[in-house]
Amino acid sequence: MGFDQYHEPPEELSAETRTFVRLCTSLTEEAEAIGWYQQRMAVETDGEARAIMHDAQGEEFKHFCMDLEFLLRRTPLWREIAEGILFRDGDIVEHGEEAEEEATEGAAERGAPLAGGESLGIGSLREAVA
Amino acid sequence: MSHLLREHAPITEGNWELLDSEARERFAPALAARKLVDFAGPHGWQYSATNLGRVEEIDDPPGKGVVGVQRQVLALVELRAPFAISRAELADADRGAEDADLEPLDAAAHRIAVAENAAVFHGWKAAGITGIVEASPHDLIALGEDCERYPRHVAKAVDALLSAGIQGPYGLALGPDAHTRVLETSEHGGYPLLEHLREVVGGPLVWSPGLRGAAVLSVRGGDFLFEVGEDLSIGYESHDAGAVNLYLEESLSFRVATPEAAVALT
Numbered sequence: 001m002g003f004d005q006y007h008e009p010p011e012e013l014s015a016e017t018r019t020f021v022r023l024c025t026s027l028t029e030e031a032e033a034i035g036w037y038q039q040r041m042a043v044e045t046d047g048e049a050r051a052i053m054h055d056a057q058g059e060e061f062k063h064f065c066m067d068l069e070f071l072l073r074r075t076p077l078w079r080e081i082a083e084g085i086l087f088r089d090g091d092i093v094e095h096g097e098e099a100e101e102e103a104t105e106g107a108a109e110r111g112a113p114l115a116g117g118e119s120l121g122i123g124s125l126r127e128a129v130a
Numbered sequence: 131m132s133h134l135l136r137e138h139a140p141i142t143e144g145n146w147e148l149l150d151s152e153a154r155e156r157f158a159p160a161l162a163a164r165k166l167v168d169f170a171g172p173h174g175w176q177y178s179a180t181n182l183g184r185v186e187e188i189d190d191p192p193g194k195g196v197v198g199v200q201r202q203v204l205a206l207v208e209l210r211a212p213f214a215i216s217r218a219e220l221a222d223a224d225r226g227a228e229d230a231d232l233e234p235l236d237a238a239a240h241r242i243a244v245a246e247n248a249a250v251f252h253g254w255k256a257a258g259i260t261g262i263v264e265a266s267p268h269d270l271i272a273l274g275e276d277c278e279r280y281p282r283h284v285a286k287a288v289d290a291l292l293s294a295g296i297q298g299p300y301g302l303a304l305g306p307d308a309h310t311r312v313l314e315t316s317e318h319g320g321y322p323l324l325e326h327l328r329e330v331v332g333g334p335l336v337w338s339p340g341l342r343g344a345a346v347l348s349v350r351g352g353d354f355l356f357e358v359g360e361d362l363s364i365g366y367e368s369h370d371a372g373a374v375n376l377y378l379e380e381s382l383s384f385r386v387a388t389p390e391a392a393v394a395l396t
Binding site: 011012014015016019118119120121122123124125126 | 131132134136137143146150153154157158161164165166169171172349360361362363364
């Protein structure tokens with residue numbers, strides 16, 4: 001089995017970073033599978049076979065969401081940007097630009113950690129005070 | 131691999147998550163200074179000094195017709211709190227035990243939080259750090275033990291800051307003893323003293339282990355500067371059959387830019 005999910009020598013990466021990368025790879029694979037099932041269902045004429053694929057695609061939706069939630073929990077900056085974009089009506093691009101700007105400025109002020117870093121990521125606690 | 135050497139520890143990924151998460155939970159209430167002063171960083175483990183923007187003349191330059199000055203910096207301090215976790219407890223946590231004994235980690239987190247707060251409020255002479263309390267040019271205000279008079283004392287501190295041209299909002303840092311007295315007290319009519327004090331300062335009221343007495347300070351920003359190279363992290367030291375020896379660590383500096391932006395209460 002190869003280790004081509006890493007772009008850097010795995011032995012130089014921390015355990016946290018390797019886990020982070022594994023879940024990023026898994027997220028990509030789930031998204032690919034969702035796309036594959038979508039194509040298969042589009043061309044399949046047998047209704048029973050299509051129903052099975054539909055069910056299988058649902059599984060991939062679940063896996064994708066679990067992977068994503070894990071990564072968002074481990075990466076506060078990513079989570080903050082996602083919160084500004086996901087499950088909102090309106091212009092997606094506009095929400096994306098606003099969320100990125102607000103989140104990155106806020107993270108820099110708080111001294112937030114980089115994704116996959118080894119510190120506890122505590123930084124400033126000014127916002128934690130009521 | 132970083133200098134923390136976490137990958138050499140006989141600790142599973144799940145247990146590293148457990149230890150990191152426990153440390154974060156313990157730090158959240160105790161890191162009082164970070165709730166009140168400006169924070170910069172993390173700049174990384176190799177970051178060694180804070181630029182003070184000043185120079186000092188050096189005698190005897192090595193040549194005629196030249197002068198030399200030397201840049202002044204504040205060297206970062208490494209703070210480390212060692213602790214040991216039982217390998218049997220870690221094994222139980224791997225089996226799914228919800229009540230693994232992490233008390234040594236909790237105690238180490240408290241120790242390093244108290245030291246961080248004490249350095250910020252009272253300074254650390256040997257490390258070249260001047261604290262908020264000792265830097266303040268204002269007269270000390272006696273708090274005493276009569277809690278019902280606390281709002282008056284705190285209002286006097288706010289008044290001193292306003293008179294010195296220091297704008298709010300202000301924060302109130304309370305050492306553990308003063309904080310306990312405040313929590314236990316309701317004024318006439320049952321109104322919690324805590325809420326009254328919060329209204330007087332117009333900003334946060336913070337439990338501050340490591341602070342002796344109390345301090346009222348401006349939280350407008352730019353007055354008190356806390357900087358970290360490496361932010362709080364857990365590293366690995368060694369292990370034997372019974373325990374894993376770990377440590378909590380950070381590198382930091384602190385300086386007061388506006389001494390008159392705080393008033394100490396004793």
